[in-house]
Amino acid sequence: MVNLEIDRVSVRFALKGATVEAVNDVSLRIRPGECVALVGESGCGKTVLASALLGFLPGNAETSGSARLGEVDLLVATDHELATTVRGRRIGLIPQSPASHLTPVRTARAQLEEAARVLGGDAQQAAERAGLLPEHLDRYPHELSGGMAQRVANALALVGNPPLLIADEPTTGLDRDLVDGLLGEFRRLVDDGHAVLLITHDLAAAHKVADRIAVMYAGRIVEVGPAHEVLDASKHPYSRGLANALPERDFLPIPGQPPLLTDLPAGCAFAPRCEQATAICEDRPVLTDDPHAVACHRPC
Numbered sequence: 001m002v003n004l005e006i007d008r009v010s011v012r013f014a015l016k017g018a019t020v021e022a023v024n025d026v027s028l029r030i031r032p033g034e035c036v037a038l039v040g041e042s043g044c045g046k047t048v049l050a051s052a053l054l055g056f057l058p059g060n061a062e063t064s065g066s067a068r069l070g071e072v073d074l075l076v077a078t079d080h081e082l083a084t085t086v087r088g089r090r091i092g093l094i095p096q097s098p099a100s101h102l103t104p105v106r107t108a109r110a111q112l113e114e115a116a117r118v119l120g121g122d123a124q125q126a127a128e129r130a131g132l133l134p135e136h137l138d139r140y141p142h143e144l145s146g147g148m149a150q151r152v153a154n155a156l157a158l159v160g161n162p163p164l165l166i167a168d169e170p171t172t173g174l175d176r177d178l179v180d181g182l183l184g185e186f187r188r189l190v191d192d193g194h195a196v197l198l199i200t201h202d203l204a205a206a207h208k209v210a211d212r213i214a215v216m217y218a219g220r221i222v223e224v225g226p227a228h229e230v231l232d233a234s235k236h237p238y239s240r241g242l243a244n245a246l247p248e249r250d251f252l253p254i255p256g257q258p259p260l261l262t263d264l265p266a267g268c269a270f271a272p273r274c275e276q277a278t279a280i281c282e283d284r285p286v287l288t289d290d291p292h293a294v295a296c297h298r299p300c
């Protein structure tokens with residue numbers, strides 16, 4: 001099993017008269033036997049980063065940097081190479097809004113059995129692990145509830161037993177028991193030596209299952225470190241704000257809005273919302289090179 005080495009990845013979208021800077025200079029390593037959670041508010045670039053790793057970006061996207069999985073650079077690999085050697089085999093993806101990724105004209109069972117045949121897996125076992133009963137499997141995607149479509153997507157991503165799983169908001173629409181079951185499944189995979197990148201809004205889920213947490217703000221990683229340290233001894237004022245917004249803590253959202261990705265400030269993008277900001281924050285802070293790293297001039 002090999003590391004995923006994301007090195008200085010940026011993704012931009014060219015629009016008429018504007019450029020969306022969706023992912024900015026992101027570096028992150030995910031090792032076998034490790035679960036890394038990527039957290040941050042809606043629109044901060046989490047899904048775009050995952051899409052870049054699997055070659056799912058639209059034509060107006062431009063990427064730089066590299067993302068190595070063994071000998072493959074995922075950012076320059078051809079679609080054919082990704083389709084035949086990476087997707088489902090080396091990286092399983094649980095996509096965000098899974099219902100829209102299922103083939104509408106085929107039952108869940110047909111899709112899962114086809115994936116199992118192509119990838120060499122066990123459809124029955126994958127279905128059971130995802131909490132799917134035989135009667136669910138005979139439904140077409142439009143007959144599945146959101147939570148059920150999520151379970152089908154989870155089974156599809158895992159049927160080929162890929163060493164790396166990227167799960168984009170996999171707990172959306174699941175009730176508490178299923179969330180706990182899924183997180184338990186992720187933990188089993190990780191303890192078996194798989195690597196998991198868990199993209200989530202759910203900090204409580206990240207805290208439960210992740211070894212490390214990376215916090216993203218306006219396309220950049222602003223803090224990354226051991227999960228309990230990032231949440232319980234946050235260094236970045238943004239991470240502290242996210243942790244304090246948890247229902248079991250202050251339950252107070254961070255005031256203000258993230259900046260427009262078409263018009264990012266030159267300095268720290270969080271400064272306009274940050275109580276600790278001073279003039280120094282007009283310079284862009286660099287992510288430190290520690291096991292618990294932060295990009296902030298005035299850390300907590």
Ligand SMILES: Nc1ncnc2c1ncn2[C@@H]1O[C@H](COP(=O)(O)OP(=O)(O)OP(=O)(O)O)[C@@H](O)[C@H]1O
Pocket residue numbers: 013015020022040041042043044045046047048049058060096201261
């Ligand atoms: N094809 C595209 N063209 C232009 N902008 C895009 C495109 N795809 C995504 N974006 C923009 O990139 C930014 C990051 O989007 P992304 O979907 O990665 O956010 P996210 O962190 O996954 O949010 P959420 O938590 O809501 O899923 C958003 O501002 C989004 O509007």
Ligand code: NI
Pocket residue numbers: 046047048096168
């Ligand atoms: Ni997303």
